[in-house]
Amino acid sequence: MAEQSKEGPVALIDTDPQGSLASWWNERTSEAPLFARVEIGKLTEHLQALSKGGIKLAIIDTPPSVTEMIQQVLRIADLVLIPTRPSPHDLRAVGSTVELVENAGKRMIFVINGAAPRARIAGEAAVALSQHGTVAPVTLYQRTDFASSMIDGRTVQEIDPKGRSAEEIGQLWKYVSTQLRKI
Template sequence: MKTIVLASQKGGAGKTTLAAHLAVMAERAGDGPCVLIDTDPQASLAAWWNEREAQTPAFAPTSLKDLVGKLEALAKAKFKYAVIDTPPAITDAIQTVVALADFVLIPTRPSPHDLRAVGSTVSLASGSGRPFAFALTQAKANSRLTVQAMAALSEHGVVAPAVIHDRVDFASSMIDGRSVMEIDPRGRSASEIAELWEFVKARMNGNKKAR
């Protein structure tokens, strides 16, 4: 089983939204079964899943102290991917989660404040020896700042080619347990998530050219 950890020191970067959507996309792409884990005390991912009518992806409640054992049990249960959401901070607890990751995805908004905050998250992933990449989120269409942000992030690591734009359907989907793929399967938001999932999957499977 591969473990994907969403981590970012900055709150509001879209960790929970990406975690939910990547897990749903993995299932829709035939790459499941996939399971979600929420380590954020705010439990936003758990709340989304509890509103969800679909049976997939699965959700596995656990505590940080039981996380290692839980992941081992999920692997034995033949889950292929575990997607873990984390709180917006850099703490010893998050270091423990990141150390268990096969891949760390760092959502980052194209804003000066967010760009200044990525350093500690990068240090955390690098210090744990975990491969990581940035995913640009809540981007504005045709914005020079988006291009500048991708250039700035590329100096610190790999940047996902899929840019997640700021659209209402992402926020709407998180209210009632759905995803943008279920709201509008042929929409631009769904295409961006599909592209991001293919990138993450390729990076975890050793394709270093997926950038």
């Protein structure tokens, strides 16, 4: 969305050993967003080089488990988005991430992700998460177009620009970009 709303260019950085962001990007036919391979130990230098090269926004994907890598990313992050599924397991697991973000003194926003439409647990998750920080006012619901987009490197906006998933992502980006401008 940042590229589409002219708030780019954007660089994606995948620090998750699973490499799902890199796999998705490798399937893309579009050159935007840029994919940046970085050494985690030189993250600050890499980000400075990207900025000098005209990159306006770097999005860094981290592993879901608490690692030293996450702590390194938190040191330089402006804003931390914590995607959280509305399930008891995910809600219990988020505590260690919250502690890391708070210790780093960074601003965080929870994003409820993969929610089942009309399931009451999404609202309950939002209430529980709000006790630890800000919850984005947009919920991302579980739909097949998200999974389909992972197959061939497209975004949900590219699959169905007028679809509900594209609308949710658009609303989420509008909210996140507003929060970034406040920093």
